[in-house]
Amino acid sequence: MRILLFTGKGGVGKSTVSAGTAAMSAARGLRTLVLSTDAAHSLADAFGLSDGLPGGSLGSEPVQVTEHLYVQHVDAQRRFEQSWAEVQGYLLSVLDTIGVDRIAAEELTVIPGAEEVFALLELRRTAVSGEWDTIVVDCAPTAETLRLLALPEALGWYLERILPVQRKMVKALKPMLTKAAGVPMPGDSVFDAMVRLHGELAEVRALLSGPEASVRIVLTPERVVLAEARRSWTTLSLYGYRVDGVVANRIFPAGGSDDWRAGWVKAQDDVLGDVEASFEGLPVWRSFYRPTEPVGVDDLREVAEAAYAGSGRIDPLAVPETAAPFRTETTGEVTIVHLALPGLAQWVARDQVQLGRNGDELAITVGSYRRLLTLPAALARMDVSGARVEGGELRVTFSRQTTNTESE
Numbered sequence: 001m002r003i004l005l006f007t008g009k010g011g012v013g014k015s016t017v018s019a020g021t022a023a024m025s026a027a028r029g030l031r032t033l034v035l036s037t038d039a040a041h042s043l044a045d046a047f048g049l050s051d052g053l054p055g056g057s058l059g060s061e062p063v064q065v066t067e068h069l070y071v072q073h074v075d076a077q078r079r080f081e082q083s084w085a086e087v088q089g090y091l092l093s094v095l096d097t098i099g100v101d102r103i104a105a106e107e108l109t110v111i112p113g114a115e116e117v118f119a120l121l122e123l124r125r126t127a128v129s130g131e132w133d134t135i136v137v138d139c140a141p142t143a144e145t146l147r148l149l150a151l152p153e154a155l156g157w158y159l160e161r162i163l164p165v166q167r168k169m170v171k172a173l174k175p176m177l178t179k180a181a182g183v184p185m186p187g188d189s190v191f192d193a194m195v196r197l198h199g200e201l202a203e204v205r206a207l208l209s210g211p212e213a214s215v216r217i218v219l220t221p222e223r224v225v226l227a228e229a230r231r232s233w234t235t236l237s238l239y240g241y242r243v244d245g246v247v248a249n250r251i252f253p254a255g256g257s258d259d260w261r262a263g264w265v266k267a268q269d270d271v272l273g274d275v276e277a278s279f280e281g282l283p284v285w286r287s288f289y290r291p292t293e294p295v296g297v298d299d300l301r302e303v304a305e306a307a308y309a310g311s312g313r314i315d316p317l318a319v320p321e322t323a324a325p326f327r328t329e330t331t332g333e334v335t336i337v338h339l340a341l342p343g344l345a346q347w348v349a350r351d352q353v354q355l356g357r358n359g360d361e362l363a364i365t366v367g368s369y370r371r372l373l374t375l376p377a378a379l380a381r382m383d384v385s386g387a388r389v390e391g392g393e394l395r396v397t398f399s400r401q402t403t404n405t406e407s408e
């Protein structure tokens, strides 16, 4: 099974390229699902489906578009209510005790970005079902997806360190605190809900950082868009996701004698040169600005086929050959951890890459992004004897501990 995620700034063509890639996969006879969390239902619109469905919208179950091709719009609100009900119920009771009005309280307990998280949970359910050969995910715009993809790890830290302590404390103090403050203490079911959610998110993460999954960055040839795309390349790698290509969309075809058009062609051409240079080592697929909006399976498939046609021998649907962003290499007593941080030098200075060690964890900070990496047992027993940024990656050298004391 192949999982393809498409991300990029708002409006660059993520839904168009996702739908097109899915249509291409289905045309090869692969059982394909394209999944989106977009409340605007733009996948359905792109396929020209919205009018033909009951209520004019896609349900939360996959809907067939054509042979082998299904589209699903995840009903995040419903999933949210099912999975988070326990925790939300507790938060609501607390807010109620301190006198917050019910409607306001409900708004407060909705987590921003929760929709994307629940869509990812849906992805896990879909992937384990074994019904699909290709799953295409039309992701939310860059920053949010990045942050949310890192959530399981961040939450894991909390759940492993703080939660057990808190749970014990709450048990011991519950009768006293409830009486004194009048604030209800969370019951076991609240903790259980968090643990369950964490387990599911960790599975999603394993799935998305596994060898069969990869992320494609969609961009338009404009400076601001490129700047953001570079940052996502580095940060996606930092979090362990494999980026296997870039789609440059809405390129104006050259031709004609119009100055306005010639101006745009020239400007885009300059940026495209920078795109190629910025994403060295990755295929940059070019997709031209069509005279009309691509709507319907055939149009969308053509957009994708035209874009991928430029990739030579690379099959856009095959499992990528790009190396995993995280790998270790052992020679004798020394192990080097290689963490790919491609494109780094272009937007962040070397000294903005920081490394911290705390027991079995490495904290890697790049600009304003941080990843807490739990070290495998073998490495956790070793000392960090050096680290440097070189050749588009962070190399951390571990060697056998010389003393028995824990390093700081």
Ligand SMILES: Nc1ncnc2c1ncn2[C@@H]1O[C@H](COP(=O)(O)OP(=O)(O)OP(=O)(O)O)[C@@H](O)[C@H]1O
Pocket (backbone or CB within 6 Å): 009, 010, 011, 012, 013, 014, 015, 016, 017, 038, 042, 141, 249, 250, 251, 287, 288, 289, 290, 291, 292, 293, 294, 303
């Ligand atoms: N190559 C193209 N030629 C012509 N029109 C295009 C092309 N690519 C996308 N469009 C049109 O541009 C608009 C935005 O595209 P799309 O919805 O795919 O972007 P998006 O990145 O998914 O946006 P959002 O961030 O809002 O989800 C749509 O109307 C789409 O039909």
Ligand SMILES: [Mg+2]
Pocket (backbone or CB within 6 Å): 014, 015, 016, 038, 042, 138
């Ligand atoms: Mg979209």
